Amino acid sequence: MTKADFVELVQKNGEFETKVAAEKAVKAFIDSVTEALVKKESVSLVGFGTFSTVEAAEKSGKVPGTDKTYTKAAHTAPKFKMGKTLKDAVAGN
Structure with missing residues (x-):
């Protein structure tokens, strides 16, 4: 689903009058x-x-297939943990 498709879905589910509002x-x-x-x-x-x-x-x-190595620096990464309601809804399909 593209962002445009998602905006249309939000417009429908949120009952927004226009796509711009959604x-x-x-x-x-x-x-x-x-x-x-x-x-x-x-x-x-x-x-x-x-x-x-x-x-x-x-x-x-x-790096696979070569002798090259790399180092990835320490960083802060985003994380998402699903809630039970979402997990159950996805598993039910």
């Missing part, structure tokens, strides 16, 4: 979650899931 709602949600994660806060939506951040340690590895 797109503003989607953008506001994305921007709000992003802002919270940048501040290293978690966002819990009961039944849906929790957006949070985790600290990923530095790691090194070998």
Whole structure:
């Protein structure tokens, strides 16, 4: 599903009068979650899931088929944990 398809779905389910209004709602949600994660806060939506951040340690590895190695620096990564309601809905299909 593309972002445009998702905006149409939000318009239908949210009963927005226009796609522009639905797109503003989607953008506001994305921007709000992003802002919270940048501040290293978690966002819990009961039944849906929790957006949070985790600290990923530095790691090194070998490029397959070559003798080259690489090192990936330590960083903060976003994480999503599904809630029970969402998990059950997805498993039911």
